Amino acid sequence: MKLNVDGLLVYFPYDYIYPEQFSYMLELKRALDAKGHCLLEMPSGTGKTTTLLSLIVAYMKAHPLDLTKLVYCSRTVPEIEKVMEELRKLMNYYEKEMGMEQNILGLALSSRKNLCINPSVSKEREGKVVDGRCYSLTASFVRARHAADDAVPICEFYEGFDAHGKEFPLPPGVYNLDDLKEYGQMKRWCPYFLARHTITHANIVVYSYHYLLDPKIAEVVSKEISKTSVVVFDEAHNIDNVCIDSMSVKITKRLLDKCSNSITILETTISNMKENDSKRLEKEYKRLVEGLRDATIARETDMALVNPVLPSEILEEAVPGTIRTAEHFVAFLKRVVEYIKTRLRVQHVVQESPAGFLRDIHTKVCIDRKPLRFSAERLASLIRTLEISDLTDFSPLVTVSHFATLVSTYTKGFTIIIEPFEDRAPTVSNPILYFSCLDSSIAIKPVFNRFQTVVITSGTLSPLDMYPKILDFHPVIMTSFTMTLARPCILPMIVSKGNDQVAMSSRYETREDTAVIRNYGNLLVEVAAAVPDGIVCFFTSYLYLETIVSSWYDQGIIDQLQRHKLLFIETQDAAETSLALINYIKACDNGRGAVLLSVARGKVSEGIDFDHHLGRAVLMFGIPYVYTQSRILRARLEYLRDQFQIKENDFLTFDAMRHAAQCLGRCMRGKTDYGIMILADKRFSRADKRSKLPKWIQEHLKDTNCNLSTEECVQICKRWLRQMAQPFSREDQLGISLLTLEQLQSEEMQKKIQQRAQGV
C-alpha cells in the first residue's frame, strides 16, 4: 500500500500495517530530516526491517541528493539474508506499482568464506584459511610471477573480474550472497571482489557490523562511502561490546611461542632474499627512507594487513630509522616478543596503563614509542616485500604488531591486565596479557562523525538513556515503541517465592541453598505440567546451570520433569548445542514437548528464535549479571564511573537487564504468537530492575503479578493459556493491531498515532 508519512510517499509492500510501524516511520523520517542520529526500540516481530527499508528507500527516491546510500549493518549471515529478502519484496512491489525497472542496486557483502566460488579455495572451512588461500592466488606479486611462469597458480575468477568486471557495473537489482555467487559463476568473475568493488556505487549495502566498526576491516572495505549515507545498526543492543572487542587484543603464551617461530621464518627469508634478489629489499628500503606511502596500496588484493588504529590516529610521516632495514626490524620484533614474554612471567596480577607500559619497555629493552607505533605498518610492508603468500602462519605476529601499534597510539581509554592464571584454576599457570579497550565510544566515534544519520535499533534497548552515554553521542530522536495487541499475548510474571514461602533468588549468598534450588525445580516441574509444547529456561552461567542440574538430579526433580517433557541442555560445545537444538525442535514439532536448559549470554539466548510452539514459556532463573570479579570488567566500570559518571551498579544492572530482556524476547516473534515469561528471582520486582525492562514487556507486567508464589503463578498460567487457545484470526486484529489503508487514514487512528508519538 502507499502511505503518506508526514508528506513523504512511502511504498509499503504489504496490504496491512501495524500502527507502531507507522509511528516508527514518522520518527525515523524526523531523524532523517534533521540529519541527526537516532535510537529506536521496537519489539521483535513487528517488522522493523521492512519498515526501515521502505521508509529509507522512499526517502532516497524523494531526496536523491540529500541521501544517497543506505548501509545496513546486521550481526549474522542469516540475518543479512533476511534483510535481503525484505528488500527484494519491497523492490518487487515498487516495480509492480510503478510498472518499470527500478534504478536501485542493493547487495549483501560477507567474508570470502561465504562468497568464494573458486573450487579449490571454497572447500576450506575456516575463514582465516580461506582468506590466506585467496591472498596466495590473487596477490599482485603472485600474478606478476604467473605472467612470467605459467606454472604458478592463480585464481581464474579474479582474473576474469580484473579483466572485464570493473568496466561493467552490476545491473540494478537486489543481490544476496547466493545471487552474487550465481552471477559470478555465470560471468566467471570473483563475487567477493565484485561486491567490494560495487559497494562504492550501490544504493543499499547490507553487511556485518565489523565492516564499519573494526578499523582493521573498515579501512579496507568501507573507506569510500560518502557522508550522505544513512547507517543502520540492527539488533544493536550489544553494540558497545562489539566496539570494545574490535580494539582489544589478547596475547597468550602460546601465541608468543608461535611468534618466535614466525620471526625465524622471516629471518631465513630475508637472508635468502639478500643472496638471490637483494634489489627488492633495497627498493623497499629506499621507499621507506623517502617516507613515501606504499605505492602498491592501490592494488586491492594486497590489502591483507592493515593498521589496527583509527585512520585519524595514524602518524603521517616516514618510518623511523630504527626499523627501516629489514634485519633491524626483525630484531626489533624479537625484542618486543621477548619483552612481552618476560612480562608474562609474573606471579601475581598486574594492571597498568599504556603509559606505564611504554616507560617500562623503554627502560627494559630500549624501545621508543615511535617505532612501536609503526610496527603494524612496517610488518605489512615487509611481508609484502618478501612476497610471502601464506599469511595464516603469521597471524600471531600480526596480532603482536597490532598490540604494539595500539598501545603506543592510545594512552587513554585503554588498560593492560596481565593475569598469570585463570581465577577458576589458580594452580594452572596460563598467563594472558589483555590489552583491553574500556571506552566503547572510541571505535564508533568515526562512524558518528562521518555519516549524517546513524540509526541504532533493536527489540531490546532499554533503558535507552544508557546508550548515548556509553557511546558518547547525541541522538536527535530516542524512542521506544510498544506493541499494539488485540489480545494480551505475553504474560510476564515475577515469581519471588516457592510454595514453602522461601524466597527465590540467585544471589551469591543463597545460590547454593538447597531450598532455593528445590524451589526452582518445583517451579519448572509445575510449569512443565501446565504449559504445552516447548519451554526454554535460562540460567545465569554454565557453572550455575551445571550445579543446579546435578542437585535436581539428586532431588529427583529431573525424573519428575521427564514425566512431562523431554529435557535438553545447552553446553559450551557448539556442535553439541546445535544437536540438542535440532532434537528440541523435533520434540516440539511432534507434540512430545520439551524443556531446553540454556544460559543467558550463550549462543541460544542470542539469535535463535523460539516462535510459536517452540517456546510457549521462557523461565529466567536469576538475574544474569556478568562475572563481576573479572578485572577487565572492573577496569571498565571504573573508567565509566570516572569518565561518564555512570555508577557501577547502574551499569551492571543495565547489562543484566538487557540480557534478561533478550532472553525473554526469544519466545515472542510476532503478533499471532503468544508466550509466558517467568522471571524467577525476588530482585526482579524492585523498581530499579523492573523499570529497565523494555516498555513492551513492562506494559503487560501488572503489579499483581510481581510477587507470586509458584502455585499462584501456575494458576495464572492455566487461565491465560485457556484464553490464548481460542481461535484467533486476522479479523480479530484488524483495526486494533493491524490496519488497512483506510483504517490508517481514518481521523481517529491518526490522532492516536500522533498521541503515541508525542507520549514517548
Add this chain to the structure above:
Amino acid sequence: MDDYQTCPKCKTTKYRNPAMVLMVNACGHALCESCVELLFAKGSGACPECKCPLRRNNFRVQLFEDPAVDKEVDIRKRILKEFNKRQEDFPTLREYNDYLEEVETIIFNLVFDIDPTNTNKMIDNYKKENKDITQKNRNRQSQEEMELEELLEAEKAQQSEKANLYVNAELEEKKQKHKAREKLIDELMFSDADAKSIVASHVQATAALAKEQPKAAAQPSSGVVKSSKFSSGIQIGLRGQHTNSFLPIPKQEDLPLYRYTAPVFDYDGPPPPPIEKLGKLNYFANIRAANIAERAGGYTEAMSCCRALQEALGGLFYSPQLTHKTAVLATNSSTQDTDDMETT
C-alpha cells in the same frame, strides 16, 4: 617453558632443580649459577662456548628466554649512553632517521660481530666529535619521555583525587544519614507535635535529599550536555533529562468502586410464609422440636420447617411456555422475603 631451561654446561634443568638460575655475560652465552661459581672461582676466565675472556662480576641473571636478546639489550644500553642525540638536535626528520639507522647498524654489527674493527672506529669517531652534545643530553630528557612522565603523573594525580572524592562522598552520605536520624529522635523526644506528622515530614525530607544527590553527582558531566531545539521542534540532546529513569512505571488503571446489588432468584411459586410467623401459624405441631444441645449450636426447628416449606412451594407455577422474564416479574414482589430467608 621455564621447565625446559637447561644449563649448557652441566645439563641441569629447571625441572630438576627449581632453584637453578641462568646467568649471562657479555658474550650472550648462558651458564647456571653453580657453574659460574665453579668455573670463575678466580674471578675471571673464558666462556666455555666461545672462549672469550669474561669476568665474574659481569654475570647477570638472564632476563629473557633467548640469551642473545640479553646480550643485545646489554650492548644497546651501553651504546645508547653515548649515542643519545635527540630529534631536537637535527634540522630535519630525515637526518634524525638516518642517524637512528646508523646507531642501529652499529648495535647490529656489535651483536653479530660483523666488521668489528670498523665499527669500533666509528664509535670512537663519534665519541670524539660529539662529546659536548652527549654530555649535555645525558642530563636532559627527550620530549617523548617527558610526555610519558607527564601522562603518568597526571594519571596518578587523577587516581588519588578520584579515590579521595569517592571516600569523601561516602563519608558525607553516612554523616547526613546519621544526622537525620538523630534529629528525628530528638524531635520525637522533645516536640509536642503528633508523632506521625514528625515521621512523615522526616520521610519527606530524606526523599528530597536523595533526589538532590544524583543531581549534584551529575553536575560535573553537565558541561557536555547541550539541550536545544531544532526549528522543527525536535529536541537535541538527551530526552527526559529531568527524570532519572527513562521509563516511568506504568500506572494501574482505576477500576470503578465495587457496589452491592441484590441477587434475583427465580422462585416460580407462591411465597412461603416468613420464618418468624411459622410458630404462630402452628407449623411446628407435626415436627420434632429441637433439643437443648441443638439449640446451643444456634439451630431452631423453624429453620428446617422454613426450608421444607420453600422446597414444597418453589416451582409450583413453573410451566415450559412461561418465559423467564415473566417468571421474574411474577416473583418480583416476593424477592424481598426470599432474600431474608437466604441470609438467615
